[in-house]
Amino acid sequence: MSRMLWVxxxxxxxxxxxxxxxxxxxxxxxxxxxxxxxxRQIINKPLDEEIITGFICNLGGIANIQLASQDxxxxxxxxxxxxxxxxxxxxxxGAMGIFVSENIIKMMVPINADCLIARINQNKKEE
Numbered sequence: 500m501s502r503m504l505w506v507x508x509x510x511x512x513x514x515x516x517x518x519x520x521x522x523x524x525x526x527x528x529x530x531x532x533x534x535x536x537x538x539r540q541i542i543n544k545p546l547d548e549e550i551i552t553g554f555i556c557n558l559g560g561i562a563n564i565q566l567a568s569q570d571x572x573x574x575x576x577x578x579x580x581x582x583x584x585x586x587x588x589x590x591x592x593g594a595m596g597i598f599v600s601e602n603i604i605k606m607m608v609p610i611n612a613d614c615l616i617a618r619i620n621q622n623k624k625e626e
Contacts, residue, residue, distance in 0.1 A: 546610060550610065551618050551619070553592050554592060554615060555619060555622065557584065557588040558576055558578060558583075558584050558589070559579070559583030559584050560583070561622050561623060561626055562626065563578050563579050563580055563584070564578055564579075564619060565577040565578060565602075567615075567616045567623070568616060569612055569613070569616060572607065573596070573598075573605045573606060573607055574594075574608055574612050574615065574616065575603060575605050576603070576604045576605075577602060578602050578603075578604060579602065580602075581601070581602050581604075584604065589606065592608075593608060594607065
């Protein structure tokens with residue numbers, strides 16, 4: 500009870516507290532919707548043929564890619580020979596968080612991952 504006495508003596512403190520909470524909540528909502536809009540723009544953005552070709556070439560060519568899939572939020576490529584892959588060039592294409600384990604490469608990309616996987620698998624079938 501003694502802790503609340505300072506609030507009753509200074510009513511402006513409650514106003515500052517409520518205004519601060521309101522500003523924090525409104526700022527959080529604005530940030531949420533802005534980030535959601537940016538994610539939708541990335542997902543709906545069509546892929547350039549140059550980016551697809553860049554990923555395929557830097558993964559050692561279509562013949563070197565055994566499987567292209569999505570592992571949660573990451574792209575997952577199973578390759579035949581990891582030495583044929585140019586990870587630095589893949590990083591320059593915008594890939595982030597590249598993780599290599601034996602012949603599996605996982606990465607995050609700022610492009611439409613579903614489209615990239617579909618195109619790689621389509622090229623794999625045509626081979």
